[in-house]
Amino acid sequence: MSQRYRVLVRPKAGILDPQGQAVERALPALGFKGVENVHVGRLIELDVADAAHLPDMCQKLLVNPLIEDYEILEAEPHPAS
Amino acid sequence: MKFGVLRFPGTCDEVDAQLACERVGEAVILWHGDRDLQGVDAVVVPGGFSYGDYLRVGAIARFAPIMESVVEYAHAGGIVLGICNGFQVLCEAGLLPGALLPNTSLRFVCRQVDLVVERAGTRFTNTCAEGERLSIPAKHTTGCWYAPPALHERVEANGQVLLRYAPGENFNGSLADVAGVCNEAGNVFGLMPHPEHAVDPLTGSVDGLKLFQSIANHVGAHVGA
Numbered sequence: 001m002s003q004r005y006r007v008l009v010r011p012k013a014g015i016l017d018p019q020g021q022a023v024e025r026a027l028p029a030l031g032f033k034g035v036e037n038v039h040v041g042r043l044i045e046l047d048v049a050d051a052a053h054l055p056d057m058c059q060k061l062l063v064n065p066l067i068e069d070y071e072i073l074e075a076e077p078h079p080a081s
Numbered sequence: 082m083k084f085g086v087l088r089f090p091g092t093c094d095e096v097d098a099q100l101a102c103e104r105v106g107e108a109v110i111l112w113h114g115d116r117d118l119q120g121v122d123a124v125v126v127p128g129g130f131s132y133g134d135y136l137r138v139g140a141i142a143r144f145a146p147i148m149e150s151v152v153e154y155a156h157a158g159g160i161v162l163g164i165c166n167g168f169q170v171l172c173e174a175g176l177l178p179g180a181l182l183p184n185t186s187l188r189f190v191c192r193q194v195d196l197v198v199e200r201a202g203t204r205f206t207n208t209c210a211e212g213e214r215l216s217i218p219a220k221h222t223t224g225c226w227y228a229p230p231a232l233h234e235r236v237e238a239n240g241q242v243l244l245r246y247a248p249g250e251n252f253n254g255s256l257a258d259v260a261g262v263c264n265e266a267g268n269v270f271g272l273m274p275h276p277e278h279a280v281d282p283l284t285g286s287v288d289g290l291k292l293f294q295s296i297a298n299h300v301g302a303h304v305g306a
Contacts, residue, residue, distance in 0.1 A: 015182070015227065016182060016185060016225070016227070016254065018182075018183055018184070018185050018186070018187050018254075019183065019187065022187055061136070061140065061144075062136070064137055064140070064173065064180055066179070066180045066227075066228070066229065066232075067180045067182065067227060
């Protein structure tokens with residue numbers, strides 16, 4: 001029985017995040033004030049039979065540990081399953 | 082001598098790389114699904130968009146069957162040159178230090194850039210003089226070289242930075258103007274600009290040929306090819 005997980009991948013603190021900066025500049029241009037510390041990352045959802053493998057999957061493929069941090073969260077089952 | 086130029090799905094600069102290699106030796110294309118390096122004296126990982134740049138640039142190509150052989154070859158001291166996407170692949174494979182981030186402008190940039198030779202006399206720069214400027218085109222979206230402070234310090238202390246962007250030429254935001262960096266052993270080298278596109282006067286510069294000639298010189302002197 002698989003369980004669905006979410007892996008949140010974000011740029012490591014202190015790493016230049018031009019995407020986050022671009023979004024941060026764009027929001028006030030649309031009239032949204034008071035937005036700061038915007039960072040753009042990646043969301044990976046997957047059904048996994050053995051969650052013990054997840055950290056290894058992150059280290060080896062899903063994440064580049066040199067530039068990215070990750071967080072593994074349990075998620076609701078996929079709607080199709 | 083014989084070069085092997087890798088071809089992944091999505092590679093687009095392998096033919097130019099092969100033609101550049103053929104100016105100084107022989108060159109064969111090596112398919113990503115194969116494992117046999119066909120006895121080549123040097124491997125070139127060319128530019129393009131291997132596996133569609135899915136997930137992260139270079140992240141999937143690193144697991145191609147041919148890359149297992151390339152990693153083994155590199156660990157045994159074999160010469161490997163990574164250009165643009167090839168540089169990204171070699172960083173992801175752990176053969177080169179650091180990572181490539183999106184250009185600070187977030188834009189695809191295609192232009193001729195001036196590079197300064199930081200270290201001459203290496204396997205990749207033995208045709209160059211220290212401080213010499215090379216004019217080579219660059220074309221990429223994800224070419225901002227980065228390494229965490231401790232790693233960067235080590236790379237600089239070891240003299241692994243072979244090429245830097247000349248003053249005012251660092252258009253992608255690379256840390257310390259790094260344009261090309263080698264591994265500690267000095268047998269694997271990667272750079273974002275494209276030396277294979279600068280080998281014929283017709284396209285404005287032949288400076289890129291120097292890197293290929295350097296490899297040929299090295300192999301000629303050490304392997305007797």
